[in-house]
Amino acid sequence: MFDGSQRRVVSLWFPRLASDRVLRGCPLEGPFALTLKQSNANRLYCLNAEAAHQGLHQGMSHSDARAFCPDLQTAPADLLQDQRFLQILRRWATRYCPWVGLEGRDGLMLDISGSAHLFGGEEGMLNDMRRRLMRAGLSAQVGLADTRGAAWALAHHGEGVAPPGEMLPALQSLPVAALRLGEQTTTALARLGLRQIGDLAIAPRAPLTRRFGSDVMMRLDQALGRHPEEITPLADPPHYxxxxxxxxxxxxxxxxxxxxxxxxxxxxxxxxxxxxxxxxxxxxxxxxxxxxxxxxxxxxxxxxxxxxxxxxxxxxxxxxxxxxxxxxxxxxxxxxxxLPARQITHVSTRDKGQLDDLITRIGTRIGLENIQRFLPADSHIPERSFIVAPAAYSDPASGWASANPRPLCLIPPEPIAGTGPQPPERFRWRRMSLTTGRATGPERIAPEWWLEDDNWRSGLRDYWRIETLEGRRLWLFYTPQNPGWFVQGEFA
CATH class of the missing domain: 3.30.1490.100 (DNA polymerase, Y-family, little finger domain)
Known part of the structure; x- marks a missing residue:
């Protein structure tokens, strides 16, 4: 008879969590796998059962997998969506008990102590879990034991139930990898003849601790209930x-x-x-x-x-x-x-938020995305030195960092008459006859070779700031490779 004070833990492992999530929304026939780029190679990340039956395995390169299985269908993996789906499963699992925590990227850990009788006992609860997960199209392996380590071992290597207080008999035939040990440690233990948990349990502790450290024996004690291991439930996000x-x-x-x-x-x-x-x-x-x-x-x-x-x-x-x-x-x-709290001082020089409130009021009429501002961009090309961004989703910049002034009004280059590298004394622009009064420059700007821009195919440009006797303050440039003068802007 089960004692209500005895702790009982259920481990739910979803070996095909990522592929099951994708196939739930878009069912496919035949072998299917999700791929993930690792070490500059596209490798299989999660496979469905049919792909595993074809001999494919996780970590296999995509090209090798297609060679073994030409009809393999693949899609890129989305780790963020997988974690969100696991969070959804965590919330679903709270129907069985309030203490539910995550176990890695593809598992859940449930502390069902005192709640199994609500489902007709432990067997009835596990059957209900399997039935609902199967109906949802999810493959899962379930382990039940007194400890978190034993439940994990049974879910990943045995899918069984350990009776209360009988951890070692239920685990002794499982491989030592079921103790959540690293691959190098399990390989080293196998070389010593310690391939199963039962072999490790009867081996001398002191030599193993000196050789492998305390982690091996601690994992064994956690699985057998000699060392406590808590389940930390995740709190539900705050509801606003x-x-x-x-x-x-x-x-x-x-x-x-x-x-x-x-x-x-x-x-x-x-x-x-x-x-x-x-x-x-x-x-x-x-x-x-x-x-x-x-x-x-x-x-x-x-x-x-x-x-x-x-x-x-x-x-x-x-x-x-x-x-x-x-x-x-x-x-x-x-x-x-x-929105972290801010220190309040007796000096009140910061913006009070009137501009943000004004943007909000106008945005309720025309849309926040339609209220835009200019922001500086990291480029010395005049046409690329700024970007236009919605004011509601960007912070105003303090200013453009430029050693030379830039005109407030930029226009597409408009040719004017002029010869030689020096600014023309007289020229005609937009039906106006202008006379150069003062010329400041040149400022040489080279094109950005990594960008394709037809307007900059002519090469270098020498920019001049021209103040005319008629009052116009223009921004002119000269192209040495293909001699010619152009007007590109006007200062306020």
Whole structure:
């Protein structure tokens, strides 16, 4: 009879987690594998069962695999999506117990102590796990024991159940690799004749510790329950959402704004505790007829100050049709970013955020992506010395680092009459006759050979800053390889 105080641990190993994830969304017939670039070679990362039956294995080069199996279908691996999928499985596993932790990149560890009776015992719980995972299209191997190490060993090398208090009989026939030892260590132990856990358990401890260190015996003691090993459950991510149910329906904008203020105060308190700021808010208004309306607020900067956020909601909430009344409000921060706390000083010279609030107000009308700013780029080519980026998703630069001034207005090169490397004394540009009063230069700019730009195929350019007697301040350049003069900009 199982004692409720006895600790019991389940290890879930998904040997084909990555390939099963992909095939769930796009089922395929025949051998299939995911590839990953390792050491400048494209190698197999995860295979389905049919590919393994063809003799392929993980780490095999893609070219060799195609030679052995011409009908092999492949796709690139996505490690980030695999980890997200494993997190989803972790949340699913909390249906069996609250203590669920990750085990590497393809496994879960569950502490089911005291919860197996809810599923009719341990056998009923394991059968329910296997049935649900099979229905979901996931291949899994399950191990159950008193310790984390024993459960891992059974899942990876035996897929069985160790009765309570009988770890060594259940593990003694498994290879020493089941103790989570490195390949070099297992090879060295095999040379000494210690190939199974039972052989290692009866071997003298002192010589093994002197030769291999304390890791080998510690792993053995963890598996047999002589050395404690905890399971650290991952906490669920914080939920940035609050809700308010009203005793009486409301419909006036001022009442809705008052409710939104109360929700913002609560939500921003949570954001402050987590040192996060919200980029996107969504407030959902439920009417008494169960119809809902959603108002979205996209901010130019992450914020958690309710006094600054509330006025930005006014335009969206003013256009809501309350119908016969609103009886529930729900506010959620759907996109958050880290916003660490800042030191407060008696000197207040920083930006108060008025520009960000203005960008937000304009962005609610025309879209945040349509409000753009110029930013400096790392290039000495005039046309490539700047980029255009959305103001809401970029920080303003302090200035362009250039030893020579650049014109505020750049135009495509326009030819003018002139001969020789010195600026012409008189020239005609855009139907205007201009006279050179002062010329500063030249500044020689060479093309960037690694970029293909037809405008710079002529080679070097010598730039001059020309101040004309008529008041025009132009930026001219001369091309020595193909002699000619051009106007490319005008100073303010």
């Amino acid at each position: 959402g609050v809700r308010m149910t009203l005793p009486e329906p409301i419909g006036i904008v001022s009442d809705v704004m008052a409710g939104a203020q109360r929700l913002l105060t609560r939500l921003c308190a949570t954001l402050t505790t987590q040192e996060m700021g919200a980029r996107v808010f969504e407030i959902t208004l439920r009417r008494v007829d169960r119809d809902t309306q959603t108002v979205e607020l996209r901010l130019a900067r992450p914020l958690r100050d309710p006094q600054r956020i509330l006025p930005l909601f006014e335009r969206g909430l003013a256009g809501v049709d309350a119908g016969f009344g609103i009886d529930q409000l729900r506010l959620e921060a759907t996109q958050v970013e880290p």
